[in-house]
Each structure stands twice: as structure tokens, then as C-alpha cells.
Amino acid sequence: MNLHSKFVVSLFVVALFLWVLRLFTRKQLNSGQASLWLITLVGCEVLALSPSLADSLSVIWGNLVPVSWISFVGMVLLICCLLSQSVQLNNLQEKLTQMVRHHAFLEQRVRKLESAHTKDTTDSP
Amino acid sequence: MKGLITIPVYNEETTLPSIIRGFRSRCPDYHCLFIDDGSSDSSRALLEEHGVAYVHHLFNLGYSATIQTGMQYALDHGYDYVVFFDADGQHRLEDLLTILALAQKGESDLIVGSRYLGNRRNRWTLRRAVHRSLAGIVTLCTGERVTDTTCGLKLITREFMEVALRIPTEDMGAELITALIRHGARVAEVPIEVEERKSGTSMHHSWKVLFYPLKALLCLVTAGLPEKPPSDK
Incomplete structure (x- = not known):
């Protein structure tokens, strides 16, 4: 280099x-x-x-060509990163589902209360 | 016993009016809850217009999440059991009434409608082959004879609704049935007839019919794992 x-x-x-x-x-x-x-x-x-470090590390790893070693490490890092993102995405999806469900129940309660209120006001003299 | 009939709805504007009329005329004594899973058509407006009890998901969460919403609602409102009935017009109210009558006897914790019990139809399709294979695997895993795991018409008692929500099941077919049987649910199957779909598409259409078994098999593996203790989160 x-x-x-x-x-x-x-x-x-x-x-x-x-x-x-x-x-x-x-x-x-x-x-x-x-x-x-x-x-x-x-x-x-x-x-x-210091590209010589890559040479030494690839030798320690098992006499790989430095470029192959860097590609391998990069790929492992990327896979770990993608997996961790998938886990986070899954957690967020779970939270979102719970929020949407909670919202649905609250909305139904509001609708019930509103219709009861409308009934009360029309019944009252 | 107090029961709740829940009807998951997703873009069912063509079948909803007849479903609502059917419930009003045939099951007037039962509590029904429609769960609109973020429909993009006029399904929600129809539910509002007909004045039926419904909850509305802000956006589409999928069938499993909708089923879980139904179970959560039934638990929160003190129902002893919950029945799921599809809104696509394929299920018949006669079969629902048979299931409800069976539930009153209190001999089963999970009652599943089966399209294949009693060899009612002989036409083999890829979908049917997948369904029968999954049912075979569930039978092998649990030791209980199950002939149809993917039918939407099923009843779950309160005790097992709690179990189903505690072990977050992703597949409401094979995985749920396996998990509940493993937790001690007494299962019963009722032969049912399904009508031809009049509109819309099945959630197991095209390539999904091939992907579904893989997903279901993965879920079956988790259904066999020991339960995780609840976290403080």
C-alpha cells in the first residue's frame, strides 16, 4: 500500500x-x-x-492472504450487525403491536363513553 | 359460561354486512367483537354503520396479533371462553353453534373446527397437503389426533387464553395448538364445512403456501421449548 x-x-x-x-x-x-x-x-x-498489522494478523489467523482476512472479518462484523438489528427490529415490532392493541382498546372505551354520554344528554330534560 | 365471539376483519367489505346480519339473527344472545386489523377498504365504516362492538387496529398487524387482541379483550372483560370466526364468509354459523354447544359441556379447553375430519372433501391440493402434513406433525408431537391446524374457527377457554398470551405464540395454528396441548389443554375437533371464498385472497395464497410450513415448523420447535420466566421489563 x-x-x-x-x-x-x-x-x-x-x-x-x-x-x-x-x-x-x-x-x-x-x-x-x-x-x-x-x-x-x-x-x-x-x-x-499500518497495513503490516493486517499481514501479521492474517498470519496469526492461519496464513490467510491479508485481503481475505479483512474481507472475512468485515463479513462477520456485518452479519453480527444485521442480526443485532433484526433482534432490535423484532423487539420494536412487539412493542408496536402492544401499543396498537392498547390504542384499540382505549378507542373502544372512548366510543362507549361517548355514546353513553350522548344517550344521557338526550335523555335529560 | 360467558363467551365472546371474535371476528378478525381485514378488508372484508363485501362479506361483512351478511356476516353481521347472520350474527344478529342466529346468535343474538352471544357477545360478538369485530376486530378490524387496519383495513384499507370500508370495513371499519361498515362496522360503525351497523353499530356493532368493534376494536380497530391503527394499522395491519397480521392475523396472529389480531387473535391475541381478541384473547386479551376477552380476558380483560371476564369472558370464560373466546371463539374465533373468520369474516371472509367461509365459515358457517351452524358450525359455530355446534362448537358453542360443545363448549357449554365444559369437557374441552380447545375446540378446533376441522375441514378434513370425516373425509368430507377428497380433492387434493398443495394447500391441503401442507395442512394435512402439519396436522400429522402436531399429532406426532403431542400424541393427540389433530386433523386440521390452520382452521380459523376455534374456541379457547379462559385458562388457556392466559397461557396463549403468556407464551407469545407467533403462529395461531399448529404452534398454538401444540403449545396448549403441551400445557394440558383438552382438545376436541368438530367437523365443519367451509364455503368457497367469495372475495379477497387467503393469507396462505401463492408462494406463501410454501413459506408457511417452514415458518410453522420453526414455530413448532419453540412450542416444545420450556417456558421462559416472565421478565421485569
Whole structure:
């Protein structure tokens, strides 16, 4: 990796880092999710600045080609991320269902009370 | 025993008026609750117009959630049992009355309508094959003979409504029946006839008929797992 490539990759990672920070400050990402992404991006930045680290890590992993090692780790991270999002989505769906049900029951009670009230006011002299 | 008949409604404007008329003439002594599952047609307006008791989901939650709404309502209002009756015009009130009469005897906790009991129809279709296979698996898993797990016409007693809401079942067919039997429900099946669908589409139409068994099998695995203790959340 020459100096130019290092610079471009680092700049890209820094841009992503700033974007995550921006999403966090705008409350579009919670602190837990923002921390996870920031840690991942710091890891990417370290690898971008010292590609020899990727070489060493891939050797430790079992003599993989560094590019394959990075792809593998990236894919594992993405799968974990997608699974965790699926779990969160499921939890939110459950909460939403309960809210909609609660709303349906309340709405029916309001309708009943309103019709009882209308009946009372028409009956009263 | 105080019972509630719940009718899940989703885009059933063509069949609703006749269903409402049918209930008024044939079951005037029973409490009925229509559950509009976020219909996009005039179903809700029809329910309002006919002055029937109904609850309305803000948007479509799906059949299982609608069934759970019915059970929650029945529990909150002190009903001893709840019966589910489809609003698509396929179920007959005669069969509902048979189920209600059986419920009064108090010998069953779960009464399920079966389209296949007594070999009433011999025409084999992919859907029927899927239904019969699932019923076979439920029979194998529970040791109770079940011939139809996907029929919408079913009755559940109060004790087992509580169970069904405590173990959040996703599939209101095979999974629910398996889970309830495993929790000690006495199950009975009643042979029923279904009319041809006059309008709309089944929730198990096209590719869903192939996807449904996979989903149901996954749900059956969870139905066999021990119950999770309630969390404080």
C-alpha cells in the first residue's frame, strides 16, 4: 500500500467517523450503537495506517492472504450487525403491536363513553 | 359460561354486512367483537354503520396479533371462553353453534373446527397437503389426533387464553395448538364445512403456501421449548 492509498483510505475512514459522530449528536444513533461503530472505525483506521498489522494478523489467523482476512472479518462484523438489528427490529415490532392493541382498546372505551354520554344528554330534560 | 365471539376483519367489505346480519339473527344472545386489523377498504365504516362492538387496529398487524387482541379483550372483560370466526364468509354459523354447544359441556379447553375430519372433501391440493402434513406433525408431537391446524374457527377457554398470551405464540395454528396441548389443554375437533371464498385472497395464497410450513415448523420447535420466566421489563 503506497502513501497515496493510505491517505485516501484514512480520509474515507475519518469521514465515516465524523458522519457517525454527526448522527450521534443529532440523536439519530444512540450512544451504544455509536460506540460500536466508532470502535469499528478506529480499528479500520489503525489497519489503514499500518497495513503490516493486517499481514501479521492474517498470519496469526492461519496464513490467510491479508485481503481475505479483512474481507472475512468485515463479513462477520456485518452479519453480527444485521442480526443485532433484526433482534432490535423484532423487539420494536412487539412493542408496536402492544401499543396498537392498547390504542384499540382505549378507542373502544372512548366510543362507549361517548355514546353513553350522548344517550344521557338526550335523555335529560 | 360467558363467551365472546371474535371476528378478525381485514378488508372484508363485501362479506361483512351478511356476516353481521347472520350474527344478529342466529346468535343474538352471544357477545360478538369485530376486530378490524387496519383495513384499507370500508370495513371499519361498515362496522360503525351497523353499530356493532368493534376494536380497530391503527394499522395491519397480521392475523396472529389480531387473535391475541381478541384473547386479551376477552380476558380483560371476564369472558370464560373466546371463539374465533373468520369474516371472509367461509365459515358457517351452524358450525359455530355446534362448537358453542360443545363448549357449554365444559369437557374441552380447545375446540378446533376441522375441514378434513370425516373425509368430507377428497380433492387434493398443495394447500391441503401442507395442512394435512402439519396436522400429522402436531399429532406426532403431542400424541393427540389433530386433523386440521390452520382452521380459523376455534374456541379457547379462559385458562388457556392466559397461557396463549403468556407464551407469545407467533403462529395461531399448529404452534398454538401444540403449545396448549403441551400445557394440558383438552382438545376436541368438530367437523365443519367451509364455503368457497367469495372475495379477497387467503393469507396462505401463492408462494406463501410454501413459506408457511417452514415458518410453522420453526414455530413448532419453540412450542416444545420450556417456558421462559416472565421478565421485569
